[in-house]
Amino acid sequence: MGSSAATTNGVVDKGADFANYFCTYGFLYHQKEMLCDRVRMDAYYSAVFQNKHHFKGKVVLDVGTGSGILAIWSAQAGARKVYAVEATKMSEHARELVKANKLQDVVEVIEGSMEDIVLPEKVDVIISEWMGYFLLRESMFDSVLCARDRWLNPGGVMYPSHARMWMSPIKSGLVDQKIRDYDGAMADWSGFIKETEAYYGVDMSALTKPFDEEQKKYYLQTSLWNNLHPNQIIGTPVIIKEIDCLTVTVDDIRDVRASISSSITEENARLCGFGGWFDVHFRGSDKSPAQMEIELTTAPDEDLGTHWGQQVFLLHPPRNVQFGDELKINFLMTRSKENHRLMEVDLSCEIKRASGKPVPPLHKKFYIE
Amino acid sequence: MGSSAATTNGVVDKGADFANYFCTYGFLYHQKEMLCDRVRMDAYYSAVFQNKHHFKGKVVLDVGTGSGILAIWSAQAGARKVYAVEATKMSEHARELVKANKLQDVVEVIEGSMEDIVLPEKVDVIISEWMGYFLLRESMFDSVLCARDRWLNPGGVMYPSHARMWMSPIKSGLVDQKIRDYDGAMADWSGFIKETEAYYGVDMSALTKPFDEEQKKYYLQTSLWNNLHPNQIIGTPVIIKEIDCLTVTVDDIRDVRASISSSITEENARLCGFGGWFDVHFRGSDKSPAQMEIELTTAPDEDLGTHWGQQVFLLHPPRNVQFGDELKINFLMTRSKENHRLMEVDLSCEIKRASGKPVPPLHKKFYIE
Ligand SMILES: Nc1ncnc2c1ncn2[C@@H]1O[C@H](CSCC[C@H](N)C(=O)O)[C@@H](O)[C@H]1O
Ligand SMILES: Nc1ncnc2c1ncn2[C@@H]1O[C@H](CSCC[C@H](N)C(=O)O)[C@@H](O)[C@H]1O
Numbered sequence: 001m002g003s004s005a006a007t008t009n010g011v012v013d014k015g016a017d018f019a020n021y022f023c024t025y026g027f028l029y030h031q032k033e034m035l036c037d038r039v040r041m042d043a044y045y046s047a048v049f050q051n052k053h054h055f056k057g058k059v060v061l062d063v064g065t066g067s068g069i070l071a072i073w074s075a076q077a078g079a080r081k082v083y084a085v086e087a088t089k090m091s092e093h094a095r096e097l098v099k100a101n102k103l104q105d106v107v108e109v110i111e112g113s114m115e116d117i118v119l120p121e122k123v124d125v126i127i128s129e130w131m132g133y134f135l136l137r138e139s140m141f142d143s144v145l146c147a148r149d150r151w152l153n154p155g156g157v158m159y160p161s162h163a164r165m166w167m168s169p170i171k172s173g174l175v176d177q178k179i180r181d182y183d184g185a186m187a188d189w190s191g192f193i194k195e196t197e198a199y200y201g202v203d204m205s206a207l208t209k210p211f212d213e214e215q216k217k218y219y220l221q222t223s224l225w226n227n228l229h230p231n232q233i234i235g236t237p238v239i240i241k242e243i244d245c246l247t248v249t250v251d252d253i254r255d256v257r258a259s260i261s262s263s264i265t266e267e268n269a270r271l272c273g274f275g276g277w278f279d280v281h282f283r284g285s286d287k288s289p290a291q292m293e294i295e296l297t298t299a300p301d302e303d304l305g306t307h308w309g310q311q312v313f314l315l316h317p318p319r320n321v322q323f324g325d326e327l328k329i330n331f332l333m334t335r336s337k338e339n340h341r342l343m344e345v346d347l348s349c350e351i352k353r354a355s356g357k358p359v360p361p362l363h364k365k366f367y368i369e
Numbered sequence: 370m371g372s373s374a375a376t377t378n379g380v381v382d383k384g385a386d387f388a389n390y391f392c393t394y395g396f397l398y399h400q401k402e403m404l405c406d407r408v409r410m411d412a413y414y415s416a417v418f419q420n421k422h423h424f425k426g427k428v429v430l431d432v433g434t435g436s437g438i439l440a441i442w443s444a445q446a447g448a449r450k451v452y453a454v455e456a457t458k459m460s461e462h463a464r465e466l467v468k469a470n471k472l473q474d475v476v477e478v479i480e481g482s483m484e485d486i487v488l489p490e491k492v493d494v495i496i497s498e499w500m501g502y503f504l505l506r507e508s509m510f511d512s513v514l515c516a517r518d519r520w521l522n523p524g525g526v527m528y529p530s531h532a533r534m535w536m537s538p539i540k541s542g543l544v545d546q547k548i549r550d551y552d553g554a555m556a557d558w559s560g561f562i563k564e565t566e567a568y569y570g571v572d573m574s575a576l577t578k579p580f581d582e583e584q585k586k587y588y589l590q591t592s593l594w595n596n597l598h599p600n601q602i603i604g605t606p607v608i609i610k611e612i613d614c615l616t617v618t619v620d621d622i623r624d625v626r627a628s629i630s631s632s633i634t635e636e637n638a639r640l641c642g643f644g645g646w647f648d649v650h651f652r653g654s655d656k657s658p659a660q661m662e663i664e665l666t667t668a669p670d671e672d673l674g675t676h677w678g679q680q681v682f683l684l685h686p687p688r689n690v691q692f693g694d695e696l697k698i699n700f701l702m703t704r705s706k707e708n709h710r711l712m713e714v715d716l717s718c719e720i721k722r723a724s725g726k727p728v729p730p731l732h733k734k735f736y737i738e
Contacts (some may be wrong), residue, residue, distance in 0.1 A: 016388040041568075062703035210462055
């Protein structure tokens with residue numbers, strides 16, 4: 001069995017997908033982490049209860065209901081019927097919770113993959129918390145779009161209705177730590193090479209290059225979860241993708257491509273990499289706007305962290321930049337061939353000095369794992 | 370997709386098996402961990418080079434060659450031909466390494482699952498490092514037995530030739546730590562229940578029981594990797610399984626059942642659980658014995674730790690025991706239904722006091738994950 005067993009010709013292997021992705025959602029511990037994210041919870045709670053007109057007497061579909069929380073809120077806000085679809089055994093807990101909150105006449109929990117199940121009717125609202133790190137990791141939004149195209153009534157609304165991806169130049173001590181870790185791993189490796197030759201008569205040095213690549217990828221090219229402080233942002237944050245959840249297609253989000261510029265806003269700063277985050281909005285639709293628009297942002301904030309944090313892409317070595325320097329960034333995010341729920345980022349950056357002095361351009365490859 | 374996607378009717382889903390099991394072996398980092406285990410390396414090295422008569426001019430099969438190390442040693446010891454089978458892309462590195470050590474005329478690296486591939490001839494020796502935690506975790510030995518039944522010549526030898534599982538009563542501070550962790554998680558949960566009711570109007574208390582079960586399983590019923598110190602052993606170690614690698618069948622090892630007794634060897638000891646480990650031996654066969662018998666043991670040792678460590682099964686709450694107390698243990702290890710490479714242990718224990726005072730019997734369920 002080759003290492004590509006997880007996907008064959010772009011067709012997702014369901015066993016591998018369950019082992020890699022769904023399995024963690026089967027734990028209450030993991031659901032609780034999301035349920036304890038106050039920023040996330042407050043946003044969805046306000047979105048539902050301050051826009052009851054979208055729910056009163058309506059049919060709602062909750063894609064990936066997990067513990068059932070969004071389905072329960074939808075019912076409490078007055079929905080006539082809520083279909084709560086969940087792929088994992090968490091569905092059993094959701095069903096219990098619905099019952100304990102006396103909503104079993106409104107909320108119907110369905111265990112199954114959104115792509116596979118059949119609803120008895122079309123719906124007026126699709127609510128879902130589908131966002132992964134840097135918005136699109138996990139590719140769960142595909143399942144929401146599939147649900148929309150099959151089950152949303154014309155004139156129906158999406159919760160959330162809009163999403164955006166953001167990026168910004170940052171400074172961060174993480175880069176020094178990761179470079180140290182990588183150097184340590186390579187120093188350790190050269191000791192290993194010597195010992196294996198001396199004690200066991202085998203020359204392992206042919207593996208030095210692939211080991212180096214593996215460790216570089218692990219320490220320096222894999223994006224990191226981090227809760228950035230706003231003062232780590234050293235340039236203007238830029239939008240790299242805007243999504244209208246009512247009209248976007250999977251083809252529109254499979255690759256994310258952006259050519260952007262950001263200007264450095266700090267004197268004598270150290271450009272250590274880039275931070276990426278997202279926000280989503282609950283605005284209803286043109287035909288049926290929200291009474292109260294709600295925003296859920298995962299931008300760096302002094303007080304309000306989310307479980308998503310930000311994704312950090314490190315630049316090694318860091319570069320010195322000056323106030324007014326202009327970064328011209330080409331960004332391309334694609335899905336990993338081996339696992340469509342993980343991402344690869346190709347990032348190139350030209351630094352246009354305010355001083356005019358030329359700087360060699362950067363080109364880096366990253367993995368969102 | 371239900372949480373049982375990983376196995377359907379006992380048939381292994383290859384995609385899930387790759388995602389769960391093989392994928393880690395694709396990393397040089399992981400192979401290096403094994404290559405840096407001096408106890409392991411010394412044992413196999415001595416087994417091969419002090420028994421060259423088993424290799425000189427012979428045909429060898431290395432089941433799961435990883436980096437290729439055992440295949441290379443077999444060739445260096447004089448094998449005429451070595452087939453080195455590896456399921457993951459590590460096979461490419463093994464091939465490079467073989468070449469760099471100028472053994473490409475002897476060692477043939479074959480990428481594929483042992484169960485699927487076809488060799489051009491039968492072999493005289495099967496060498497393999499198939500041992501998982503507590504010997505049988507990973508169930509890789511199945512693949513070795515499959516190879517033996519298909520490819521080993523009559524009169525051929527197995528490296529290793531024998532294996533044993535051991536168990537012993539232990540004391541350990543881990544139990545207090547894990548009980549604390551579990552208590553902390555439950556205290557946290559009750560805060561969560563209150564807040565979710567207060568802020569978000571949902572009564573989550575129906576999930577308290579399943580959350581409690583999940584956390585108990587995680588903190589108290591999942592066996593732990595640990596490098597025990599010999600002085601943590603408070604009773605006589607007992608063999609719970611003996612395996613002759615030449616004759617054993619998969620049916621013989623699918624369940625491991627033992628009724629054993631161990632006597633407490635320490636005054637006023639605290640029985641905190643049980644430690645489990647294994648050893649394997651390289652003795653050749655009756656017809657073709659080793660010139661030098663080699664043992665590889667993973668028993669607790671003051672100096673010589675292995676990457677296998679020992680598996681610790683915690684007893685909560687711990688029990689006080691006295692010198693001479695007799696533990697009558699019924700042990701049953703089966704494979705997990707969801708993943709045949711993981712194990713479940715059912716352990717019951719009666720304590721026969723030297724003083725004659727009766728003690729209620731224990732019965733615990735554990736998971737080797
Ligand atoms: N295609 C699909 N079909 C059904 N459920 C899915 C799915 N893709 C993801 N999920 C489920 O969607 C959930 C996303 S996490 C969000 C859980 C819950 N709605 C909350 O807001 O707290 C997980 O439980 C996951 O198992
Ligand atoms: N059924 C099977 N077919 C082929 N390779 C297998 C296999 N089951 C396990 N393996 C491989 O066996 C290796 C076990 S680890 C041991 C590696 C090497 N022999 C050493 O001693 O250092 C892993 O690389 C794993 O990918």
